[in-house]
Amino acid sequence: MTPSKGLVLIVEDERHIADLQRLYLAREGFGVHAEGDGAAGLEAVRRLRPVAVVLDIGLPGLDGIEFCRRLRAAEDWTPVILVTARDEEADRILGLELGADDYVTKPFSPRELVARVKAVLRRAAGPQATGVHRIGRLRLDPLRRTVHRDSEPVELTTTEFNLLAHLLARPGQVFGRDQLLSQVWGYADYRDSRVVDVYISQLRAKLGDASPIRTVRGVGYSVQESSL
Known part of the structure; x- marks a missing residue:
């Protein structure tokens, strides 16, 4: 069995x-x-x-x-x-x-x-579907687990997708690295919080000039809908 x-x-x-x-x-x-x-x-x-x-x-x-x-x-x-x-x-x-x-x-x-x-x-x-997120030129569908920049699909890993979905669902909210490790990765005792920076960098590279992710110096990251 x-x-x-x-x-x-x-x-x-x-x-x-x-x-x-x-x-x-x-x-x-x-x-x-x-x-x-x-x-x-x-x-x-x-x-x-x-x-x-x-x-x-x-x-x-x-x-x-x-x-x-x-x-x-x-x-x-x-x-x-x-x-x-x-x-x-x-x-x-x-x-x-x-x-x-x-x-x-x-x-x-x-x-x-x-x-x-x-x-x-x-x-x-993934998180339970809460509706399609549209911010700027991006469209993220949590149910189908797809991301589109304009009309073009963007291929993301599981963790990249969940990190982006977490940020897009809460535009304007600023997340520290430890918060993201706890809420996206599922644990808070990660020895190297720089792993968040690696994934943010990967997302920005894949999303290009459509990326809505902003760095809040000394704090962490946020999606600023009004800045798009």
Whole structure:
């Protein structure tokens, strides 16, 4: 019988770490499949269609960064949680810029990993639809999970979409980084709030001159409807 919470793909070359991840995810009702290298992991994503991928950055051969690049280039938006070493900050930020949804840093608690998987899946499900948001040249439909700039679709990752939807639903309200981590990511104890800046930068790049996101110096971010 397939677990009701869906299949999580683990891509990890250290067997003992993969086994620990498998144990804790299975306890929470997830199906688990593990691969030991990036190329096999990419093929498993295509074949198995997991609900999420737990991806080690430091894989032999095809590493986690290139894995993310190829996955997103194929327009596959399966949620990805990176597993990184403490000294891999540059790779971690690059992974987020390439479309990863979250990360955990070694050594990590298996319970923390499970919590991150659950949080990213809640974000993938998205907030309940509250009507289409139209601000400036943007149109965001929470039910269909689509964004259009003028008449052109804009492809966003799960986290990018939820962050934009959160801001557009509350024009004029200013959010600090910790608030956004709590309300969009689903937890408030994130060690590196700069991850919010990475996602804001990604959104601005994708939305171009239609971006309504404004920086409020020393505070955070806001959508200012009147400034569009």
